[in-house]
Amino acid sequence: MTDPTTLAAGAVERHLRARRDTGRGLLMPYITGGITAGWTDYLRAFAAAGADAIEVGLPFSDPTLDGATIQQAGDAALRRGANVRRILAGLAEAGDPGVPLVASTYYNLVLHDGPEAFCAALRRAGVGGLIVPDLPVHEADELTGAAAANGIEPVLLASPATPRPRLAEIARRSRGFVYAVSVMGTTGERAALAASAAELTERIRDLTDRPVLLGFGISTPDQAREARRHADGVVVGAAVMQRVLDGAGPDDLRAFLATLRRALDQECDRPR
Template identity: 65%
Template sequence: MIPYGGKALVPYVTGGITADWTSYVLAYEAAGADAIEIGLPFSDPMLDGVTIQQASDRALARGATVDGILADLSEIKVGVPLIAMTYANLVFRAGPAVFCRRLAGAGITGLIVPDLPVDEAAAVSAAAADAGVALILLAAPVTPDDRLAEIGARSRGFVYAVSLMGTTGERDTLDASASRLATRVKAVTDLPVLIGFGVSTPAQAATAAESADGVVVASALMRRVLDGATPDDVRTDVAALRAALG
């Protein structure tokens, strides 16, 4: 899912945030994204900060649904992996097997469920594997070593290293805990390790990539979209991140 040897860039877009939201997906690909994270909006995104909450609220107000977002994705051709990000409520409401098959049917090959702890992930993990979807697990700065090893062993595609304890959101600086966590995770898994939560600028992305295998960038891009940036505008932003990562 994530290329080895280079530094991976995974930008995020909230599905349904605008009428032409899939144009942002295509712009990300054109700008050099290695994979693209698609947020399936949820009414109570507990790990997301103000920006992603606002993006989700806007999408839901427009009538965005999981089915509608997946239908939109089915109508475009994307040459990089697509990764869904959503909350456990939506996964279990449909049932993990049905939910993961729906993702696969729309061309999605990865799934992130930030409120699904590793010791409760067995059913979703099995359903995802059966559907050909990689369940990507999260590690946090306070995750103990034994649990970190389990996350490294059970994650698929890559391990998502949360840069700090808190919610998503733009940051002026990258927390030093990000580098320490990436180093700890890389010691227990051969999977790529990507840093997310708070990576906001090309300089921060480059700093994160010194210890990690790449970055996930979400809130900084969604703030631009919420403020009216077009797909062409955001393509320039993603291209700058790509250039910083090499």
């Protein structure tokens, strides 16, 4: 089996590194696959708004890390008949949105067909990365090996409570980027960026030059701007999905994400 810790950066990581290295703040919005009949239309709207990558959620019936909004979106998608095969078929049919796609889901769905078949299906659908939040790094060998064999970059998560030895292992083994979880809790919009975000991103930066994206609770331009002072970019999920649940279409989401794009760009332009 290929040792995933020795691999060169893949397409997702090369793309994010190249954009980061120009000084750009990275923006990765989230969409629950299958949430609406024309859900893949959101992908091009996200890219048009200035997204640097897009996270596509594969809904699961027992999402332990998701807050109320993402849970509601997942339930809605499942009621519409969404499943892994249909979502990946939709991605394949929609074609390349112009930025990398990173799937996210729970390990139960990976195990259903097995890591090798699951990662091969991601590759065929045009997905380049994979986030599995309930898979501990010390149990990830089978998945990371299958991912490496199929050109899929496994993104690992780090939290404010992650001890340094484990954080070093996450930083070493993650591909694409390191997902910094800003708070000890579930996903969801919050009134302010958690104070723990700055310390966590600093700890990760001490261990790797890989891009660091900060998620959980980033929902406004001010929060995106603040996050960019510490991390290379942001992941925006609940704020996007609440708007979709409220009936917002692709053009509405493009306008919303454009405000975050401008905030990130303004922070990048600020004298250091």
